Amino acid sequence: MIHFEHVSITQPDATTPVIADATFSIRDGDLCLVMGRTGTGKSTLLGAINGLVPHSSGATLSGDVTVAGRSTRTHRPRDLADVVGWVGQNPLAGFVTDVVEDEVAYGMEQLGLSPSVMRKRVEETLDLMGIADLRRRSLMELSGGQQQRVAIAAVLAAQPRVLVLDEPTSALDPTAAQDVLAAIATLVHDVGLTVVLAEHRLERVMHEADTALWLPGDGRVVSGTASDILSMADTTPPLVELATAMGWPEVPLSVRAARRRIRDHGPHLDLKAAPELREAMSWRGDGHPPVAQLRDLRVTYGDITAVAGVDLDLHAGTTVALMGRNGSGKSSLLWALQGAVPSSGQVSVDGRDPRRVGDDEARRLVSLVPQSPADLLYLADVDAECAQADRESGVAEGTARSLLLRLSADLPGERNPRDLSEGQRLALVLAIQLAASPRVVCLDEPTRGLDYAMKRELTRIIAALAAQGTCVVVSTHDVEFAAQTAERTIVLAEGEVVADGTTRQVCSSSPSFAPQVTKVFHPADVMTVAEISAARVTS
Incomplete structure (x- = not known):
């Protein structure tokens, strides 16, 4: 679905590329997790998938990026709008209307969908994202987390084949984040949507990832399974820290997997230590x-x-x-x-x-x-x-x-x-x-x-x-x-x-x-x- 061939990206006025000679593929229907330290180029990589890089960012791109057979060199973001949906880090910066319901419908209007199709998709998407009660609210009156859910809904309503998300849960409470990620996972497994997702809070999403890309910060893009990449990356969510501390050979991707390993192989906590631990953060x-x-x-x-x-x-x-x-x-x-x-x-x-x-x-x-x-x-x-x-x-x-x-x-x-x-x-x-x-x-x-x-x-x-x-x-x-x-x-x-x-x-x-x-x-x-x-x- 997505192919990078010897891609290098250099930002304006920079002397070295933020991404250097990257070659990898993301399969149709995969949820691919993009990880790396702040400033290593995750957002730049995501921008290359929908043509923001190089057409709108001012960055220089060499090599070739193709999405569903279309090269981003010759297809601008508007030419990829029916294939790639994009939600950036700051949802408010991407809104073009004033009301939630209008924002969800806007993208479909630009694609020329009929009113009957639009109405049906608006209802389905509002329910999917759990924001039906916000439909007539002003976007400016919403909390940051509510705005983020509306931004995702506006993209999903157009039913793209590829969904690109830059920190989609950063402003969401734990329950809302779980609901949003569950909805995205449902689209991946039941509809075959391809999702490329950059996230700093890896503990929220790594159990759903099929593959992962790690940007170490030296221009490389390292691809592999989520477990393999987490074992070598310098981003350390709690389960990675736990696996390292316990000397486990591989990283469990979920709480369930970690509990099963402890149940079957140990080690087990001595509960007599609990009072001492309670004193540690009184x-x-x-x-x-x-x-x-x-x-x-x-x-x-x-x-x-x-x-x-x-x-x-x-x-x-x-x-x-x-x-x-x-x-x-x-x-x-x-x-x-x-x-x-x-x-x-x-x-x-x-x-x-x-x-x-x-x-x-x-x-x-x-x-x-x-x-x-x-x-x-x-x-x-x-x-x-x-x-x-x-x-x-x-x-x-x-x-x-x-x-x-x-x-x-x-x-x-x-x-x-x-x-x-x-x-x-x-x-x-x-x-x-x-x-x-x-x-x-x-x-x-x-x-x-x-x-x-x-x-x-x-x-x-x-x-x-x-x-x-x-x-x-x-x-x-x-x-x-x-x-x-x-x-x-x-x-x-x-x-x-x-x-x-x-x-x-x-x-x-x-x-x-x-x-x-x-x-x-x-x-x-x-x-x-x-x-x-x-x-x-x-x-």
């Missing part, structure tokens, strides 16, 4: 003073109540994970804490209300990194953004650049932020926001677009902030990141707090929010591979 909030207090906090948008009378104490020196399904009010709560959206009730940070102070003081009280980091980038290059952050924060020159390096993102100073990947943009904004050393740091889906190494570095930075007395509140759908990072987890539903406790208590007791290691070793009370390595085991 919530220390009781030993720290509240730095922020919310009382009867409410946020409404017209007839929609996003935050419904929340009472919370947030403690200095602690890390809090804010979780819940898409649209539960997590982002609205963070924006209200910062004072950036109209709200009622009481908000106090160090005795001051961020809604009623000047911008400079508000920046030192609460800093927020939004879901779309590019919204905060407006200067011509990376160096200018870092220098401006240092000046606005009143800190020594080079502070923001130093934070960027700690995030493992050594970005060229002259690079325009618009030319960065989603993960690189997020790292830049995070460095800019942290430069002010605020009392409360709010991160809205900070791992979106980050690889495992960058997430581990972000965990270390968050731990360092907490050690300095900063309260860090992280809205996230990434349960593995929450397990590694947060002491306390708060779960929201329909704008209300429905669970609040230690991360171990809240996540390990939930089938939706439990990390993979917890599921593998249930009923042992463990959450990370590091805990498994530290625990006593028996063969």
Whole structure:
């Protein structure tokens, strides 16, 4: 179905190709997983499949890419629209209408389908993606996860033979991500759709993959079975870490496969170690003073109540994970804490209300990194953004650049932020926001677009902030990141707090929010591979 023959791709102004002499094929009806560190060229490779590279990106392509027998050299994206469907990292950037139902129908209108066919497909696709209740909602009113589901639905409605997805679950809660991937897997197995999917959260999708492509970052594209590629790649989801720690000869692709291996071959946890493990991540909030207090906090948008009378104490020196399904009010709560959206009730940070102070003081009280980091980038290059952050924060020159390096993102100073990947943009904004050393740091889906190494570095930075007395509140759908990072987890539903406790208590007791290691070793009370390595085991 898809063939790359000696393909090399060089970005504008680059001296070396991001993809060099790549030759591989993706069979008809396969689900192919594309993996690699941030900035290694995954999005570039995906763009070559539907002709965005070289026709729209400015990149130079040598070699030949054919899809269903059509060469992307001679067929532009519009000439491949009936064959290839594309969903990029930022769904909002691809919307062309204002209402969900219209967006789902738009692609079919451009292909000239009859109204009766379009109506039937719209209904089927809305049900398939679980968004029928959103059909008349404005796209701008939706949460990031809801927008992502609409973007996928709009492409699926045109019924392409190849579906290309760039981080399709990055903004989805665990249950929604599972539903979306299950729908995609159904199309692969029952309809024969070919899917090429780039994803940083490999634990969500690797059990469905037939084949995989790994981009090490040196221009190569390594192809093979998912298990073989995961065994050699430098991207390490929990089951890969577990297989390495246990010395298993191959990587299990699912929790079920891992549990069966442990059942048949061991090793088994000594449950006497569980109390020690529970002490490893207890919530220390009781030993720290509240730095922020919310009382009867409410946020409404017209007839929609996003935050419904929340009472919370947030403690200095602690890390809090804010979780819940898409649209539960997590982002609205963070924006209200910062004072950036109209709200009622009481908000106090160090005795001051961020809604009623000047911008400079508000920046030192609460800093927020939004879901779309590019919204905060407006200067011509990376160096200018870092220098401006240092000046606005009143800190020594080079502070923001130093934070960027700690995030493992050594970005060229002259690079325009618009030319960065989603993960690189997020790292830049995070460095800019942290430069002010605020009392409360709010991160809205900070791992979106980050690889495992960058997430581990972000965990270390968050731990360092907490050690300095900063309260860090992280809205996230990434349960593995929450397990590694947060002491306390708060779960929201329909704008209300429905669970609040230690991360171990809240996540390990939930089938939706439990990390993979917890599921593998249930009923042992463990959450990370590091805990498994530290625990006593028996063969």
